[in-house]
Amino acid sequence: MTDKKNPQLTQAELMAQFAELQVEVRRIAELSAQNNRKHEGESSKSSAQGNTDPLNITPPKEKLTLNNPFSEEITKYQMPKNFAQPSALEPYKGFGDPRAHMKKFQSMMFFNGANNEPVLCRAFPTYLDGATLLWFSKLSAGSISSFEDLARSFIDYFAPSRIYVHGSDYLGTIKQGQHKSLKDYMTQFAEATMEIQDLDPAVHLHALKAGLRPGKFRETIAITKPKTLEEFRERDAGQMEIKELREAQKTNKQLHRRDEDKTFRSNNKEPKKPFKLTLKFNTYTRFNTKRENMIKEILNAKIVKPPARAGNYQDQRFINRSKHCAFHQKFGYTMDDCIVAKDLLERLARQGDEHKQAGPDKNKKEQTTSDPPRGIISHISGGYAGGGETNSARKRSYRAMLAIEGTLKPKKEKHPDVTISFNQVDFRSASPNLDDPVVISIQVGELLVRKTLLDLGSSDDVLFYSTFKKTKLSEKLIQPFSGELIGFFGERVPIMGHIWLTTTMGEIPMSKSIDIQYLIVDCYSPYNIIIRRPALNIFKAVVSTLHLCIKFPVQENRVATVYADHQEARQCYNASLKQIQTKQGARP
Structure with a gap:
């Protein structure tokens, strides 16, 4: 990961810094050699004249001006008046092949008419930048007498830059x-x-x-x-x-086919006829009141649903605003011109005549007959108890149930049946309110889980994700499951997955442990776990909502009893009511 304070340098920048370092090292080496020579001269003088104080020796100052590396002939050469330097050539910064830069410089200079060495030598430094310009400034005075010397010195010095050129x-x-x-x-x-x-x-x-x-x-x-x-x-x-050529022919064929399709469609298209409503009845009833008032009363009494407001297809500037249809809530025509409203009133009037002709006995008979139910409210369903994840799996389960039911006798178990009964002794609560939910505590794995609801009306054992996180188990144990839980009013909760956990009811020695498959869902609930029909059937448990307890058989044909916690049941119940009120208040 790149540090924000120290961003990575590009290859060009690295090469430029490398070249600058090379120039600086050579400069330091030259200064060191000069100082050594001066020091030797001074030491020889000091030996003759006596020792001097080293603190009085001043270091040499760096020269700020550029040395003129050209010979006297190149320096005194007068540049042509009409000479113009090429502007398309970029300065060389020490990255890339120096030979290529040199050849490009010469070709552009030849194009501009410069073909003598003095002009080439004096124009070449203007196309150097960065490390290369620093190199040029360190050339010794009078060391360049021809363009060949300058080119060879330049290429030899920056030869390492060629390692980044492709071969x-x-x-x-x-x-x-x-x-x-x-x-x-x-x-x-x-x-x-x-x-x-x-x-x-x-x-x-x-x-x-x-x-x-x-x-x-x-x-x-x-x-x-x-x-x-x-x-x-x-x-x-x-x-x-x-x-x-093939691509052009293919494009022409496609365009030709499109033109043919458009021509074929336009020829076969029949002209659209303007839509016009027609009257459904030959004769219409004459009413004593206005149709507009009758339509308003019908809409207020909710005998029929008001029609959806249609869009405006006409230009609103030319619509007569003095005419209004109360049925469609549109301008441009009155209620007497509205064919839909006219047919509606006629249909309602004829239905009223039929009821009058049926007689009073028929009406009484119809009143005594109860209306069929509008629908059925089911319990929460889904998950494994419904037969599987897919519709085909659930259908196979349902067909198998129909084929088996009534044909097979129940198998007799090896162990004798245990009678489970409830009596007056099972009442433990002094509270007069015995309609609380049955909320108990169970042991899941090594943890004691309180606020566990026993729900007889649902088909899946549910472990809420907030409770699963408190168990500190790895999420890798969750097996995938694609499905939803469907509630009373059709609300759907996605299932995150399922997990098998060892569940223990009761206390030793009157306890029973069984592996239960829980569906994990991520939603709000005042309860931690909901135990439903599948787990209760495995435990062979019987729940009494009247006595607020659960009984199930254990070893040696004994019956264990687990009583509900009334205080936690009341707290969970109140919390669920507050959640419902919050949702209703949030609705618009």
Whole structure:
């Protein structure tokens, strides 16, 4: 991870710093040599004249001006009046091939008319920057007498920068690939070869052939075997022309097909007829009151649902605002012009006539017949008890239940049946309110879990995610399960997964431990765990909501009893009521 305070330097910046360090090291070495020579001279003088105080010796000061490394002939040369330096060449900063920079500088200078060495020597420092300019400033005075000397000194000093230039081996890494066109491949290859100095044409051609992707063009090259780059480029140009021609033909065919489809559709299209409502009845009843008042009374009495307000398709500027339809709540026409309202009133009037003709006996008979139920309110369902995760699994479970029910006799168990009964002795609470939920404490694994609700009306044992986190168990133990729990009013809670946990009811020796499969859900609940029909059936437990206790058989045909905690049951019940009130208050 990159530190924000010390960002990573680019390769160019590193090379520039490296070059500056080289120049600085050489400068320090030269200063050290000069100081040594001066020190030797002074020591010889001091030996003759006597010892001097070292504190009085002043170090040499760094020179701030540039030395003139050119000879007297180059310095005194008068530059041409019409000479203009090339502006397209970027300064060399110590990164890249110095030979390439030198050749590019010479070619641009030749283009501008400068072909003598003094002009080249005096113009070259203007295209140096950073470490290279520092190098030039450290050249000794009068050391450059020709452009050849300057070029050789420049190339020798910055020769290490060439290690970052690609060689001929780099061409072997360029491949066409499956999604790259031949034109893009040739362009990339040409750009790479421009950076390689003295590239052998045979190596160039071999790498160009090896990078082609398998296909017809590669097979053609393998058969024809071009011996020069020119022959290969002729084959390549022909292949690209063929491909471009095919693409153009394909595009023209697609456009032609689209035009044909549009023409076919436009010819086969029948002109749309304007939509117009027609009257449903031949004759209409004459009413003593206005239709508008009757429609308002029908809507207020909620005999029919008001129609959805239709959109405005006409220009609102030309609509007559003096006319209004109370049924559709629109301007432009009155209630007498509204065909829908007119048909509605006629239909209601004819239904009223039919009821009158039916007679009083029929009406009495209809009143004594109760209306069928509008629906059925079921319990919370879903999960494993419903038969499985998918609809097909639940259907198979239901068909198997229908096929088995009534055909097989219940199996007799080896152990004798234990009679479980409740009597007056099982009443433990002095509270007059015995309608509280049955809330007990159970042991799950090594933890005692309070606020465990016993719910006989649901089909899945639920462990809430907040309780699971308190057990400090690894979430890797949760097995995936894709499904939802469906509540009384159709609300759906997604299931995170399921887990098997050892559950113990009662206290030793009157206790029983069984592995229970819990569904884990992440939602609010005042309870920690909800034990429902599957677990109660495994325990063979019987719950008495009247006595607020649960009984189940244990070893030696004995019956264990676990009583509910009335205080925790009342707290959980009050908390659930507050949650319901909060949700109702949040609704708009």
